[in-house]
Amino acid sequence: MEGRSFLEVNGRRYRWPREPLAVVCVDGCEGAYIDEAVRAGAAPWFARTLKEGSAFVADCVVPSFTNPNNLSIVTGVPPALHGICGNYFYDRERGEEVMMNDPKFLRAGTLLAAFAQAGAAVAVITAKDKLRSLLGHRLEGECFSAEKANEAQLALAGMARPSVYSAELSEFVFAAGAKLMQTRRPDLMYLSTTDYVQHKAAPGSPAANAFYAMMDGYLARLEAAGAAIALTADHGMNDKHAADGSPNVIYLQDLLDEWLGAGAARVILPITDPYVVHHGALGSFATAYLPAGADAQALAARIAALPGIELALLRADACRRFELPEDRMGDLVLVSRRDTVIGSGKSRHDLSGLEVPLRSHGGVSEQKVPLIFNRRIEGLAAGRRLRNFDAFDLALNHAA
Numbered sequence: 001m002e003g004r005s006f007l008e009v010n011g012r013r014y015r016w017p018r019e020p021l022a023v024v025c026v027d028g029c030e031g032a033y034i035d036e037a038v039r040a041g042a043a044p045w046f047a048r049t050l051k052e053g054s055a056f057v058a059d060c061v062v063p064s065f066t067n068p069n070n071l072s073i074v075t076g077v078p079p080a081l082h083g084i085c086g087n088y089f090y091d092r093e094r095g096e097e098v099m100m101n102d103p104k105f106l107r108a109g110t111l112l113a114a115f116a117q118a119g120a121a122v123a124v125i126t127a128k129d130k131l132r133s134l135l136g137h138r139l140e141g142e143c144f145s146a147e148k149a150n151e152a153q154l155a156l157a158g159m160a161r162p163s164v165y166s167a168e169l170s171e172f173v174f175a176a177g178a179k180l181m182q183t184r185r186p187d188l189m190y191l192s193t194t195d196y197v198q199h200k201a202a203p204g205s206p207a208a209n210a211f212y213a214m215m216d217g218y219l220a221r222l223e224a225a226g227a228a229i230a231l232t233a234d235h236g237m238n239d240k241h242a243a244d245g246s247p248n249v250i251y252l253q254d255l256l257d258e259w260l261g262a263g264a265a266r267v268i269l270p271i272t273d274p275y276v277v278h279h280g281a282l283g284s285f286a287t288a289y290l291p292a293g294a295d296a297q298a299l300a301a302r303i304a305a306l307p308g309i310e311l312a313l314l315r316a317d318a319c320r321r322f323e324l325p326e327d328r329m330g331d332l333v334l335v336s337r338r339d340t341v342i343g344s345g346k347s348r349h350d351l352s353g354l355e356v357p358l359r360s361h362g363g364v365s366e367q368k369v370p371l372i373f374n375r376r377i378e379g380l381a382a383g384r385r386l387r388n389f390d391a392f393d394l395a396l397n398h399a400a
């Protein structure tokens with residue numbers, strides 16, 4: 001580990017790693033999953049690390065979705081600076097909904113690429129392939145996904161190719177990561193899982209505890225291989241259904257069609273992606289593009305009065321509050337409460353894939369996430385608001 005004493009990336013200064021560092025983003029890791037697994041005796045690594053390391057509760061980025069948060073963690077800055085604020089935005093000029101999975105939408109370089117450029121050995125392993133191209137943008141290093149792993153990578157993980165909708169897709173990430181740490185000892189490693197299990201299973205349930213027990217075993221191996229570990233989440237996860245198991249949905253496109261005329265406004269659900277089976281594209285965050293001349297203020301007030309809505313904000317207010325890029329958000333930003341999601345039109349959601357009552361994310365109600373280190377973290381300013389995208393900062397600059 002030759003090198004510099006520090007590196008500046010996106011206006012933040014990071015110390016060069018003194019030991020291999022693995023930053024782990026556990027998709028959908030509501031803190032209760034860890035607490036319950038520890039209580040059940042299923043997670044000895046977590047139990048010990050919570051005592052001997054440092055554990056914080058941090059705020060993720062809102063919308064509490066996967067891509068905005070993963071990109072914030074690897075750039076160290078909010079979406080206002082890196083540009084990725086969801087899976088979709090609406091291009092008004094071209095009149096089309098644009099998917100933001102392409103690295104061309106990224107406005108800031110990653111820490112991973114910067115450290116690799118400066119001579120660090122860097123490895124990135126993701127569950128889904130959609131994240132790989134964004135996280136691996138301009139990265140000279142190891143970067144692969146469980147979903148599209150080649151034979152050598154499958155052999156490294158010691159696993160058969162997992163299904164994209166499975167707990168094994170995440171297990172692959174840990175298995176390959178632990179093996180890489182044992183063999184090649186990269187200076188920096190970033191591991192990112194999927195929330196397949198969390199969308200289906202509540203904290204403390206047998207499936208959830210089994211998943212955290214699996215993870216716990218691999219984290220212990222990573223640590224035994226000499227890695228400092230920083231573990232956080234892209235977002236939390238909550239039940240979004242009524243007592244009878246049916247989802248609590250506000251179909252916002254239908255309402256706006258009724259109020260303004262069919263198709264006059266356009267609701268974008270930035271959770272929408274090619275993998276919607278387990279959440280039906282239903283989350284607690286939406287943005288609406290209004291027709292010219294619409295009274296945004298009055299509509300925001302009308303939406304705010306709907307049961308289940310937590311916030312209805314004008315674009316500028318929302319972008320200031322949540323640090324989002326104004327040019328990629330609609331005129332209104334809507335956030336629903338903890339137990340409620342926002343849909344587009346009722347007929348546009350295929351809920352046939354929901355085998356269990358809906359659990360999802362996207363709102364302020366899923367903003368609290370764990371931020372856990374297997375080293376003591378020291379010297380933080382009193383009262384500092386911690387974010388999940390401070391993971392590299394704390395691990396590199398504040399570990400004892």
Ligand SMILES: [Zn+2]
Pocket residue numbers: 027028065066067195234235
């Ligand atoms: Zn996620």
